[in-house]
Amino acid sequence: MSDLSYDEILEKEVREANRKKKMWRWLFLSSVAFLVSWILFPIYLLAVNSLSSADVVNGWPKSFLPEFDMESLSFFMEYYGVLNALKNSLIAALFTMVIAIGLGTPAGYALARFDFRGKETFRMLILLTRAFPMPLLALPLAVIFINVGLDDSLFGLSLVHTALALPFSVLITSSLFLGIPVELEEAAWVLGCNRWQAFMKVVMPLALPGLTASAVFAFVISWNEVFAAAVLTVNNQTLTAFLVQSLSTSPVEVKFAGGLILILPAILFLFVVRKYLFSMWGIANR
Amino acid sequence: MTTITVENIKKSFGDADILKSVSLDIKDQEFTVLLGPSGCGKSTLLRIIAGLESQDSGIIKIGDRVVSHLPPRERNVAMVFQNYAVFPHMTVFENIAFGLRMKKAPEKKIKENVERTAALMHIDHLLKRYSGQLSGGQRQRVAVARALAVEPDVLLMDEPLSNLDALLRLQMRAELKSVLEASKTTTVYVTHDQVEAMSLADRIAVMNSGRIDQYDVPDEIYSNPATEYVGSFIGNPPMNFISPDYQVGTIPAGATQLGIRPEDFNVSKEARDNYWPITVLTREKLGSHQQLSAELNGQLFRVNIPNEIEIESGNTLYLMPKEDKKRWYTEGGKIIL
Ligand SMILES: Nc1ncnc2c1ncn2[C@@H]1O[C@H](COP(=O)(O)OP(=O)(O)O)[C@@H](O)[C@H]1O
Ligand SMILES: [Mg+2]
Numbered sequence: 001m002s003d004l005s006y007d008e009i010l011e012k013e014v015r016e017a018n019r020k021k022k023m024w025r026w027l028f029l030s031s032v033a034f035l036v037s038w039i040l041f042p043i044y045l046l047a048v049n050s051l052s053s054a055d056v057v058n059g060w061p062k063s064f065l066p067e068f069d070m071e072s073l074s075f076f077m078e079y080y081g082v083l084n085a086l087k088n089s090l091i092a093a094l095f096t097m098v099i100a101i102g103l104g105t106p107a108g109y110a111l112a113r114f115d116f117r118g119k120e121t122f123r124m125l126i127l128l129t130r131a132f133p134m135p136l137l138a139l140p141l142a143v144i145f146i147n148v149g150l151d152d153s154l155f156g157l158s159l160v161h162t163a164l165a166l167p168f169s170v171l172i173t174s175s176l177f178l179g180i181p182v183e184l185e186e187a188a189w190v191l192g193c194n195r196w197q198a199f200m201k202v203v204m205p206l207a208l209p210g211l212t213a214s215a216v217f218a219f220v221i222s223w224n225e226v227f228a229a230a231v232l233t234v235n236n237q238t239l240t241a242f243l244v245q246s247l248s249t250s251p252v253e254v255k256f257a258g259g260l261i262l263i264l265p266a267i268l269f270l271f272v273v274r275k276y277l278f279s280m281w282g283i284a285n286r
Numbered sequence: 287m288t289t290i291t292v293e294n295i296k297k298s299f300g301d302a303d304i305l306k307s308v309s310l311d312i313k314d315q316e317f318t319v320l321l322g323p324s325g326c327g328k329s330t331l332l333r334i335i336a337g338l339e340s341q342d343s344g345i346i347k348i349g350d351r352v353v354s355h356l357p358p359r360e361r362n363v364a365m366v367f368q369n370y371a372v373f374p375h376m377t378v379f380e381n382i383a384f385g386l387r388m389k390k391a392p393e394k395k396i397k398e399n400v401e402r403t404a405a406l407m408h409i410d411h412l413l414k415r416y417s418g419q420l421s422g423g424q425r426q427r428v429a430v431a432r433a434l435a436v437e438p439d440v441l442l443m444d445e446p447l448s449n450l451d452a453l454l455r456l457q458m459r460a461e462l463k464s465v466l467e468a469s470k471t472t473t474v475y476v477t478h479d480q481v482e483a484m485s486l487a488d489r490i491a492v493m494n495s496g497r498i499d500q501y502d503v504p505d506e507i508y509s510n511p512a513t514e515y516v517g518s519f520i521g522n523p524p525m526n527f528i529s530p531d532y533q534v535g536t537i538p539a540g541a542t543q544l545g546i547r548p549e550d551f552n553v554s555k556e557a558r559d560n561y562w563p564i565t566v567l568t569r570e571k572l573g574s575h576q577q578l579s580a581e582l583n584g585q586l587f588r589v590n591i592p593n594e595i596e597i598e599s600g601n602t603l604y605l606m607p608k609e610d611k612k613r614w615y616t617e618g619g620k621i622i623l
Pocket of ligand 2: 325328329330444445
């Protein structure tokens with residue numbers, strides 16, 4: 001050791017540190033790659049199989065390249081009841097979106113701007129609503145809905161979906177409003193606005209992109225929900241409920257097509273709103 | 287005539303009494319600075335005047351109008367915030383026009399006022415920009431122009447220069463002074479910077495944890511600090527407070543402290559009658575004068591002396607407070623007049 005100069009020792013240490021840094025970086029990147037493919041690979045297979053003809057889907061060896069054969073997809077779309085279920089899904093999701101935003105925005109604003117007793121408890125309760133799994137709630141809900149006459153109605157279903165979506169609407173919107181400096185509102189008040197005018201003229205325009213994201217998120221939660229939909233609707237089935245019941249006996253390539261059509265809106269949505277989801281998680285983790 | 291009357295305003299947050307019965311009488315067109323260290327309640331008082339915060343008790347009057355229970359929009363005040371609060375989704379023009387639009391001013395007047403105040407603040411070339419395209423100093427100008435454009439009865443500013451870098455702050459300070467002098471608007475300005483306060487204010491209200499210790503013109507604040515607190519907050523270095531054991535001559539009844547500014551000593555290198563022998567600890571040359579820290583029997587002094595006196599640390603110097611500059615303070619730190 002003694003015949004190594006100081007510079008040489010230093011250089012060696014720097015090299016060692018660089019090697020470690022590279023190793024961590026490599027480990028990090030490969031974990032990310034693994035997690036990403038964990039999600040993307042099944043989606044890719046779903047897409048390939050929906051875009052392939054029945055023979056290819058059922059044959060061997062499997063192809064990993066799509067043929068762009070539209071037969072399964074068009075068969076699925078023409079299947080009796082699909083279009084109606086699609087329409088029902090759309091209506092339930094729109095209802096859910098409107099109610100969740102209508103209730104979630106004021107609640108989010110209150111969480112962001114006011115100090116009130118039990119605020120932390122309220123925040124916890126909002127998250128806790130997600131602690132009861134739908135399978136547990138669906139049957140009692142069905143009984144209640146039959147008693148009040150809401151059974152088999154899209155409105156009743158969207159109330160349940162709103163219960164699922166509302167926590168997210170509240171948390172997303174409250175994080176949005178937290179990100180808008182309160183001085184902007186105060187400046188507006190001093191310059192002649194009442195609270196409502198200041199909200200509409202200053203807060204709303206700044207929060208609009210995020211509010212849109214939150215609305216679409218509520219839409220997708222309703223769109224994706226299966227269990228409550230299957231239990232609570234009979235004649236007015238949504239697409240998910242319809243698929244659960246009708247596709248269990250369908251050929252496999254049609255199942256693929258149904259699956260693809262089902263997840264497409266969610267994927268598109270995630271691309272649009274991923275920025276706002278991060279800020280929401282920032283809040284939920286605190 | 288826009289006077290501001292603050293009468294016995296009290297405010298607490300939870301258990302903390304932030305304002306303990308504050309009163310101020312601000313004259314028409316006067317520039318008042320609320321000065322005090324961070325956390326003493328300056329912003330809270332300003333926000334109560336604006337109506338952004340509600341007082342627990344007390345009254346605010348603007349002119350003859352009691353406004354204490356009116357919302358901000360009905361007080362005809364304008365406010366400049368520390369972080370500027372320029373609306374990011376509006377152009378500079380729309381920002382400055384905002385208050386006038388809310389008051390439903392005619393389009394012609396809006397255009398006139400916006401252009402006039404923008405020119406005044408030298409931002410007339412930026413009217414089409416958004417706040418994201420402006421520097422900090424430019425945003426500051428927009429905030430001031432927006433406040434002036436509504437021709438408020440009262441202009442309130444909360445540390446408006448503190449986010450600017452040092453050079454810009456000096457420049458803006460000078461500019462603000464001339465703009466506000468010309469606008470003749472009654473102004474309340476919050477700062478923790480005594481130099482800013484001294485240079486801008488007609489009168490300074492020195493705040494000490496929720497109270498106003500002294501409300502007076504800058505010269506009075508400097509030469510006759512009403513309390514020990516004011517004396518040690520204003521001035522750099524602050525006033526010396528010395529136990530009267532050292533004093534020769536008459537001590538007023540009740541006095542427990544002598545207050546004397548560092549520049550108010552007679553200084554001699556030779557021993558003289560009634561002069562105190564002090565030991566010089568450190569000496570700093572500051573260009574216009576030298577600043578000493580010195581000691582006598584454990585009592586520390588700050589002394590400013592002319593450059594001509596040659597002195598080294600460790601030397602002894604002889605001091606006597608100038609008779610007309612002595613100020614006496616009670617046990618509780620109040621001046622004896
Ligand atoms: N909304 C509030 N809730 C609780 N405490 C507050 C609130 N606003 C101010 N305070 C407290 O009041 C004190 C004075 O604050 P402030 O008026 O902002 O002081 P300054 O402007 O002089 O620095 C501080 O200790 C601050 O923490
Ligand atoms: Mg403050």
